[in-house]
Amino acid sequence: MSEYAAPVRDMQFVLRELAALDEIAALPGFGDATPDVVEQILDESARFCAEVLAPLNRPGDVEGSTWRDGEVTTPKGFKDAYRQFTEGGWNALQFPAEHGGQGLPKLVAAPVMEMWKAANLSFSLCPLLTGGAIEALLLRGSDAQKRAYLPKMIAGVWTGTMNLTEPQAGSDLAQVKTRAVPAGDHYRIFGQKIFITYGEHDLAENIVHLVLARTPGAPAGVKGISLFVVPKFLPRADGTPGERNDLRCVSIEHKLGIHASPTAVMAYGDKDGAIGHLVGEENRGLEYMFIMMNAARFAVGMEGVALCERAYQKALAYAKERLQSREIGASGSQPAPIIRHPDVRRMLMSMKAQAEATRALAYVAAAHHDRAHHHPDEAARARSQALLDLLIPVVKGWSTETAIEVTSTGIQVHGGMGFIEETGAAQYLRDARITTIYEGTTGIQANDLIGRKVAREGGATAKAVLAEVERTAGALRDAGAANLGVIGARLAAGRKAAAECVDWIVANAGADPKAVHAGAVPFLKLCGIVLGGWQMGRAALAAQARLARGEGDAAFLQAKIATARFFADHPLAHATALRDVVVEGAPGVLALSDEQF
Amino acid sequence: MKVLVPIKRVIDYNVKVRVKADGTGVETANVKMSMNPFDEIAVEEAVRLKEAGVATEVVVVSCGVAACQETLRTALAIGADRALLVETDAELQPLAVAKLLKAIVAKEGPQIALLGKQAIDDDANQTGQMLAALLGWPQATFASKVKIADGKAEVTREVDGGLETVATKLPVVITVDLRLNEPRYVTLPNIMKAKKKPLETLKPDALGVDVAPRLATLKVAEPPKRKGGVKVPDAAALVDKLRNEAKVI
């Protein structure tokens, strides 16, 4: 058996019971996503990930990508795996058919992406960044740019990057200094970018950089940044890669994790300036970035889900094998598999429950993405877009913060062996550690959540979601089953806690913004566990209904209800305390002067 | 030249098979099913014959429940052109399948019937041989290499002593072994295309075949659990145990 087996059964359960795959497949343009096709896609993707990507994960971590004279070599096996990945058509999964994509719903892409990420996070970052660049060109590229780049990038023959960060411009992109000087029909780009994922590598014949830069005389701040497409090799008229552009990879970073993914320092314009073409209009680059950001932030949220799952699978296998200490209450002196010890079970349940809850919330968000883009009714599109906008920072921030906890727990289950690199559990924590940082730190996600997504609209969308949570809590209480009743009560308490925070944030955002921001990350976590708990509650109701109809695998469905119960009694039980942290915790955060620290 | 590839839906090779409590068979409810791995190798070989310009059409056929359609779709995604399902809920034993396949051969007129050497569920290793006998065709079993040229098949077989190469006339029944090839990964575009390829459903009655079982299953039981090892004090004790307890020397 492979070291990673995609949790296809749980994925299918979430797709059908929680994310309404049937309804998404019925939207215009998604006719191909029938249940049998989706099942086959998941099965084949699972096989590819288990047999090709997963076995390269640890060797890739040990070897890492290496830099020499401006060229980057990826670890052994990556090149061949990438060739198989693109030949298999996987890169094209979710992109429009008119440019050579498969045009599948985001909801179907979500579990497939989860598999890539769980199997090999470092590998998956190459298609992730290519996807971001594709989205930007789809959104604002000229027809000529689309023709030149999209078919190759969607096929994965060329890869893409996102060049935002500079030494002085990280979370605050208003500080971007890279210059773009007009030169006829193009621009010359000069400047340095840092931390560029897959900025240089040996997997593909060309790399298409999307670069944020300022034109001469552009307004200061966020309103003076433009977006440029700057290929490593300038495409010839026949579409093949031609002349080398004036850009190079100066070095790559030594990192805590994702060792196989090259993180490049890029120099543009050492000679006459790198040739770049404007994407869309001048000074609107950051605005375009923000539209695409949803896709990238969602994808990083999926990394959290994926790492929770991978860490859980490994810990579970070890817990069944490792014999240590007698089971409580057992006779004789035989040591038991550690899974028999209540504390180990608690750890495993917390890993399993959080993997399932983060997955459920992420797929539900993906379904809203599909509705927001494909629903025939304009009001339904707008409703889903508002929900998606609210969910994105939660999926990004909460899933990744949870992944750090879960991968750390995975090490704990292994005891001393978890701390030993050969075991492999440590890599998941090291890899998880970046996910709360790139594509906007958790702090930035939380600011987005309280500011743009809650306070700005008086909490309208948040309150609408919480009303739905209350309906689910009511259905759970009325279900007449002990487990479901408990889940319903916990969920109702969580909803109340979240609603009080929403009211408090709306009331104080104007008058006391520092206090509101002091509670931003705790509020994001509260939203995560309440909305995740909501999905687990819906899962319990769906499982109960299937059991009552005598459908499906009873052991799986009973475990689903028990897992939802665990989620309610453990993570969700923290909701009321987090409410106090959000509403009452600011004074302690803000009291000291800088000198008193 | 048409190639017919019969395929069987079996419990997935990763699943730990459990015997039903009443000893009548194995548990298949809610168990993951997939294509018999040997059959996958047969499909792959047939598709390679087509890609090499030797075969003109690859037709896959499965006998069994409606859900076998999924298995047929997988074969279509690997590259088969067309699929047939002989649909029945009845228990099918190798002889019944061989008879159904004989009828399909009569209908389709292939030059090669390419089968897996056995199915990993019942391990019978009979269907191909029976089909050859019913058709009066030559057979080449356990193939690890297949060459088709000039109206002849040259097949290298894996036998106990090593490799044996036989030449037969066409039409022929060939059953394939594990080392014949490594099946490709199914590509996403081919999964999507498979959905649009023709899949025809027939009933055994329409083929005039009586599929009633000829063998009765008396009992199905789990293999005995392996006992833990013991330490022996010296070599003499080991030899004694091997000779008198295990009876292997």
Ligand SMILES: Cc1cc2nc3c(=O)[nH]c(=O)nc-3n(C[C@H](O)[C@H](O)[C@H](O)COP(=O)(O)OP(=O)(O)OC[C@H]3O[C@@H](n4cnc5c(N)ncnc54)[C@H](O)[C@@H]3O)c2cc1C
């Ligand atoms: C491995 C790796 C890969 C990367 N890949 C890419 C890439 O492909 N392309 C790219 O452009 N960039 C990439 N980045 C850069 C990444 O997006 C930034 O590191 C990230 O946005 C944080 O910026 P910073 O490092 O400057 O940290 P800073 O912005 O300096 O943040 C430091 C701390 O201050 C906090 N903080 C900052 N501002 C606020 C605020 N307003 N409110 C509250 N807290 C705040 C942050 O949350 C953080 O805790 C990558 C980084 C790494 C490490």
